[in-house]
Amino acid sequence: MATTADIIARHDKHMVINLARWPVAIVRGQGVKLFDAEGKEYLDLFAGFGAGILGHCHPDLARAVCEQAHQLWHVGNLMHTEPQTHAAEAIARLGFGGKSFFCHTGADANEAAIKLTRLYGKAHPGKGGPIPGTSLKGRYKVISATRSFHGRGMATMAATGQPAVREGFEPLPAGYLNVEYNSLDAIKAALDEQTVAVIVEPIQGEGGICVPDDHYLPSLRKLCDEHDLLLIFDEVWTGCGRTGKYFGHQHWPVTPDIMTLGKGVGGGLALGVMCATERVADLYNVKKNGGVVKHATTLGGNCLATAAAAMIFHVLERDKLPEHAAKLGLHAINRLRTFATSHSVVKDVRGKGLFIGIELDPTAPGCWFKDGSEVVTRCREKGLMVNVSQKTVIRLAPPLIIAQDELDRGLTIFEEVLTKG
Ligand SMILES: Cc1ncc(COP(=O)(O)O)c(C=O)c1O
Structure with a gap:
């Protein structure tokens, strides 16, 4: 060796x-x-x-992936496959009943969520003014927290509240504001008529394991409802039982419009998930978009990764x-x-x-x-x-x-x- x-x-x-x-x-x-x-x-x-x-080489996970590897790996998302459905059912049942979109990483999942906010801001323009780069009026701005981490893609970097992550990659997409974590006042002060969403980690991970005050997320939910803002919980770190609940937000009486998962949901295989309430997820619904595909990936939700995810949720519950x-x-x-x-x-x-x-x-x-x-x-x-x-x-x-x-x-x-x- x-x-x-x-x-x-x-x-x-x-x-x-x-x-x-x-x-x-x-x-x-x-x-x-x-x-x-x-x-x-x-x-x-x-x-x-x-x-x-589930640790390294968990026997149930190894068996699920091996069995799947002998049955079917990948057919592309023009066909239906069962492992995706099993994983999506578990996420809906253990979470808030949303609808899942599968991709590869936490950053991908957040990118899918952010793209969805862009569609929402046009479908629900409120009093929003002109949207840069379009002839439309509406909303497009996303508020996130300082010390947050949402990924290293162009949009997710812009949402990430750590200057060192963004340095050197400017110009970043417009419309992202980072404000103090755990402060409702900071979010209120940053709101304007073009704000469409807030993205936060229920507990910040890369920021140094920062647990918010108990009132933060419930009052953020209320604020989002009052202003018709989408509330995105980035649960890439906090999902899948990590914090002692299936999903981190379940420590508080609150549900998001969109939740994103990564890391543990694939147990080490590349899997990201964006799970949204039906009302919001429908903005990606090809049957309601005149047949236009608004978001997709080639390998997202491939059979091996989703067979692993389905088994992870089974073991989390069983044990x-x-x-x-x-x-x-x-x-x-x-x-x-x-x-x-x-x-x-x-x-x-x-x-x-x-x-x-x-x-x-x-x-x-x-x-x-x-x-x-x-x-x-x-x-x-x-x-x-x-x-x-x-x-x-x-x-x-x-x-x-x-x-x-x-x-x-x-x-x-x-x-x-x-x-x-
Ligand atoms: C909260 C959070 N969101 C998103 C990401 C990005 O996930 P990935 O590295 O899988 O793209 C991370 C990565 O650490 C993260 O901690």
Whole structure:
């Protein structure tokens, strides 16, 4: 078998170096464990940016994908296939009853949602003035939050509230405003007659696991209703049981007009979902658009990815994994908060379910590191995979199948690293 050095050298020779990858080559995964090319074992508390929602090579998922691989892969979306329907039924049943469109990534799902807002703003123009680039009047502006992340396509980058993501790619499409997260007043102040939608993450992921106040999403829903705005919940991180509910917004008495999914919904296969209420989804309905196709993809919802999604929702329900995530998440947050009472290096512990952020304070007395990435490296050297965002927020997003003793083993390593390096 190739060594780590071989794999990395050949990678660097032939691949675009767009990411600062770790000097590790993973060759196998099993449950919450990863194994590298040198045979070293890791406990994976980040699950490939949360996408490995059932862990690595889950037997039911592996079986579903293998069986599907022997039956049918791809026919294109001019025909009907059953795995898509199974996945869409599960999303509707466990969510708010919407209608699903399948694509490949979280960014694709948000792009599909944003395109839908453009159609909505023309169908429901309100008092909107001229729309740039058209001879029409109506609405087209989308409000999003600072520190949000919605993808790296042109529209999703514009919606993303992180200047570093957008830098160098200007000019971006017009009509996007980023305002403070968790502030209804900020959204009210940004509204004008051409605003058509608001997109938010129920809990911000890339922004550093930011949980909004309990009134934020319900009052945002009310505001959107008052102004006929579409409310989009980007659940790319928070969907599929991650936060202790099937979908993150279910922590509050609120439903969106559009929900987007990615990451965990494919369990590691490329799948994105845009799920909209029937009223809104109908704007894409070819039968009501005089036969004109308004949005589509070639491979979106291919049989393998949607067979995986259908099995993921089956296992989430059968094994009560959202409840398990809620219970273990509470345990981990309590443990880390107790640790924080005697270790000033931990400034804050926040999250819901198995979506946890630990904000560190590198200026705390005796702290050995300057940046959270040093903590990530040290954890990895000790066989623990975690992640950092916003420089100082360590993120934990393990597979939902993790057992309490495995999670505790990881937390013990993490606490030791914080104290001793
Ligand atoms: C909330 C959110 N939305 C969208 C995306 C984009 O998803 P993808 O990387 O699959 O395009 C991400 C990626 O991290 C995300 O965190």
